[in-house]
Amino acid sequence: MKAVTIFKIFTCLLLLSFGAKSQVLKTDRPNIIIIYTDDLGFGDISCNGTSAVKTPNIDKLAENGVRFTNAHSTSATCTPSRYSLLTGNYAWRKAGTGIAPGDASLLIPTTITTLPGMLQKAGYKTGIVGKWHLGLGAQNGPNWNGEIKPGPLEVGFNYAFIIPATGDRVPCVFVENDRVVNFDKNNPITVDYKQPIDTAAPTGKKNPELLRMLPSHGHNASIVNGVSRIGYMKGGGAALWNDEDFAATFLKKSENFILQNKAVPFFLYFSTHDIHVPRLAHKRFAGKSSMGARGDVLLQLDWTVGELYAILAKNKLLDNTLIIFSSDNGHVMDDGYKDDAEEKIGNHKPGGIFRGGKYSAFEAGTRVPFIVSWKGKVKPGKVSNALFSQIDLYASIARLLNEKVENEMATDSKDYLETLLNNKPVSREYLIEQSLNSTLSIIKDNWKYIEPSNGSAINKNTNTELGNLTMPQLYNLAVDSFEKNNVAAENPLRTTELKALLEKVKNEKK
Secondary structure (H helix, E strand, O other), X not given: OHHHHHHHHHHHHHHHHHHHHHHHHHHOOOEEEXXXXXXXXXXXXXXXXXOOOOOHHHHHHHHOEEEEOOEEOOEOOHHHHHHHHHHOOOHHHOXXXXXXXXXXXXXXXXXXXXXXXXXXXXXXXXXXXXXXXXXXXEOOEOOOOXXXXXXXXXXXXXXXXXXOOOOOEOOOEOEEOOEEOOOXXXXXXEEEOOOOXXXXXXXXXXXXXXXXXXXXXXXXXXXXXXEEOEOEEEOOHHHEOOHHHHHHHHHHHHHHHHHHHOXXXXXXXXXXXXXXXXXXXXXXXXXXXXXXXXXXHHHHHHXXXXXXXXXXXXOOOHHHEEEEEEEOOOOOOOOOEOOOOOOOOOOXXXXXXXXXXXXXXXXXXXXXXXXXXXXXXXXXXXXXXXXXXXXXXXXXXXXXXXXXXXOOOOOOOOOOHHXXXXXXXXXXXXXXXXXXXXXXXXEEOOEEEEOOOOOOOEEOOOOEEOOOOOOOEEEEOOOOOOOOOOOOXXXXXXXXXXXXXXXXXXXXXX
């Protein structure tokens, strides 16, 4: 009897010990925040050396961690970059993942395990605050007047407070979890991207006198908050947003999510709207830069980063929070509104030393700001020149948590954790970029190959060089970062090698 009692006590102690160990392992896991900015060029932050606007809070993040000079989004446009980051799969492998209209159905299959889904299974509380732009609803699109499903909650997020698409697209409402915020059943919402819903309603095209910001190309349909948008919208009433409140609203929702989940590991995908059009900074920033509206929202973005950092510091969360800061694609100046971005640019170089910009196959399309900060874990004040892709965040974070990537999930994502934390900055073996018309490029050993394309050489609306040629292009980025000299003809073996590798990756069944 005594022996049995001792055995029971021993067993209980063992189970308690195991449970305590499991709890320690769970709670010891770092919080993870991805600050994903919009249309922020490599040279838009002052720590990258070519910004005429000072970004002290973003610079502080770099001073406390590692700043990457050769990190890339997967695409030069927003929807495919976001799809790739969250799924670990190249967007160009799936049809319909180009720039999504505001009434698109959900692009991410609910049958896969996304990055937040993987973290959710690992015990994390997961949240998205800010821009979504990956579609909502089933095949027929979202029901703005009821439950908006499927959406972020069906692909791995516990909480969502989002802009459905972008600020320049209707509907101009916030969605929290699966409902329009402040929805008024007496003022239902109708959205159409093909034709006006009410031919008598004012639009930017018919009624420019009603606008406080004139469109330069497109963006001349329904008017909300004194700005005409892409697409037509009727209704909304109290649910309609004020663009100037974006930053403060997103920050408050992020703070609430952090405070509610600070006792457990959390993942926050903080997807800011800055620097996307329409650029309408809050009054505390409007007119405060020397560069017009775009410079003002740069200041606003930097303030937002500083405030988020302060929230973490106040709640003593910095020691156990991995912060990743980056952008979905490169810069663009005139992206649909006359806001003096080009006229007031001065000596600012938003693309840094790189050619092109948003939409482009050239480097400024996908070589974006990328900073990793983790107090006590990532050595501060470092710079990494390692080639890195945002698509590898999935596999790298899984490795950090000792979680296995499930079979047939995130098949394009590779484990570069040591590079991400700058412990052993090994460059990615090769990296693939996607431009506006899905022209693909591949970089390997500082050589960049751009496949032939029949696309336009220049996006005339935005005055962006797209990098499309009907012949192969090859650049040695080690000596020609601006991609000025196409050396494909002089290097046929290298050109053939990279072409073959790109074709091999394109033809892989995923």
